[in-house]
Amino acid sequence: MGFLVIGESLIHLYRVPIGTEWLFLAFLTLISGSASIELPRSNVSISISEAFVFTAVLLYGPAAGTLTVALDGLVISFWIAKRRPEAYRALFNIAAPALSAWCSSKLFFYVSGIEPLAERPASLDEILPALVLFAVTYFGLNSGLIASMIAFQRRANPFQVWRSGFMWLSLNYFCGASVAVLLVGYNRTIDLKFIGLVVPLLLVLYFTFKTSMQRVEDANQHLDQMNSLYLSTIETLAMAIDARDQITHGHIRRVQAYAVGLARQVGVPDENFIKAIEAAALLHDMGKLAVPEHILNKPGKLTSIEYEQMKLHVKVGADILSAIDFPYPVVPIVRHHHENWDGTGYPTGLKGTDIPIGARILSVVDCFDALTSDRPYRPSLSDDDALQILMQRRGNMYDPSIVDTFARVHKDIAPEALPPGPPRDALNEITTARRAATLPIDVARRTASSTAVHKTLTARPPLDALVGGAKASCMGDALAQRLRQLIPFSLCVLYLNDPEAAELEAVQVTGKDWSFLKGSRIPIGQRLSGWVAANRRTIVNSDPMLDLGDVARVVHPLLLSCLSTPVVLDDQLIGVLTLHSEVEDGFSDEHGYVIEVIAEQVAETFKLADLKHTAHQGR
Known part of the structure; x- marks a missing residue:
């Protein structure tokens, strides 16, 4: 035209x-x-x-x-x-x-x-x-x-x-x-004379405006430097939070990428508000610092009391961040990212467009990434299955227009793969320190409530006595025999740590029709047993699919629950001991305590076997 x-x-x-x-x-x-x-x-x-x-x-x-x-x-x-x-x-x-x-x-x-x-x-x-x-x-x-x-x-x-x-x-x-x-x-x-008078005025106007724009650009560069400082602080805090719970390692990074991409797609025009969403996505779980780890990682439905404790994390996170003078509205996004479109969310029950758009965006992408990530209590869903759940919640939990936009563009805004490898040393120290601080408390609690079981365990001969001092690699039958007397299970897998490959190898498999698992490997930090190895935490009644994949739903009878504990000696990871049951929620907390004690005995047996092997070579 x-x-x-x-x-x-x-x-x-x-x-x-x-x-x-x-x-x-x-x-x-x-x-x-x-x-x-x-x-x-x-x-x-x-x-x-x-x-x-x-x-x-x-x-x-x-x-x-x-x-x-x-x-x-x-x-x-x-x-x-x-x-x-x-x-x-x-x-x-x-x-x-x-x-x-x-x-x-x-x-x-x-x-x-x-x-x-x-x-x-x-x-x-x-x-x-x-x-x-x-x-x-x-x-x-x-x-x-x-x-x-x-x-x-x-x-x-x-x-x-x-x-x-x-x-x-x-x-x-x-x-x-x-x-x-x-x-x-x-x-x-x-009139050339009149133009000769006007043009200099225009030139003055031009150079004045150009100088002003240069000052604006200088101010923007200074603001960028301040934003970079803010983001550096935010990223440090966020990584510390991420290190606290390595099952969600990378979660906040992925949520950030999704949130910023979705914000641009839905038409958020203000670049400062985009930065607010970027920061809030990194810090939205800040309040989980106040939630006990046994609630965060509980492999099952939370009780009403536990759920109320979990709900506090948005208020705590927002209150913590209120002390930081952000140049953009981060706190409202963090405070309200668990509000529901129909007003049934928390902490204040906001409804519809009263919920900040940044919080509406964050809630959708946070849910999607959680659904497509492995957890101790369930395996990850495919993108299509996760989107189907979002569509089911469209209009009651989530803003319909934001869900529709995300469903259309989620592949385009998907974050690049996170770099492999363990976290930085400082983050490892955070995880190790928390593990050292929490595990004795858990053991003490279980010990106090399991005195009879403890007496039964200590009254039995150690595993090395059962195997008659044989090599540690031959102790599988004795281990399975010992466990069957104390814990009902259908499948027992003993994984040994391969530190050079950063993998677990299944060296002993006890269970009907499951011998094909022997020799299989799991990277440290992946699947259920890999997570247990990385975090050195016992998991009770998780989904067997996390370890075995779809085969857990194919082989009959079906495996419906699993129990996994690390085998550790002198702070060195020996391996992981994982049991599977055909019964849903087939393991109790008492079973968790029992398998931890058995794992200690397994570790001692490996140590003794190594000592005997070394002594034999020295003759």
């Missing part, structure tokens, strides 16, 4: 020549347009050329003004092409302003009822009302088209883009119209 009006203007000037004086205005437009100023943090450039565009329209009509704008757009396109060489940008920068100038100038002459001033003079009273309409229309059309193009590229709301980046630029158009009136208001022609 823009090129059609350019063609129409060329034909009009060919049929109705207006002389060459307007070319001088076109020249001034090109000179001023080439000295455009790019606004900080945007793809928008402005110049002082509007004054000469308005002048060309007033003196010579819509055709001259349209071609002047088109030439200005062409020059700006070449200038921008040095940094952003896309062809469609150049075409758009030529066509959109030309179309805007042609439509608004046609409206000006229609409303004013005058002819171009170079043909017939008119009073200022005749010009002024229509000129205001001209400026408003020209600004509205031109800025609206540009904002729509940017919104299309960003998949954002056009009005929000226009309001945040273009609304205040109306002053530039009204100033241009005012200068045009000064240029032609009295002479009705191009």
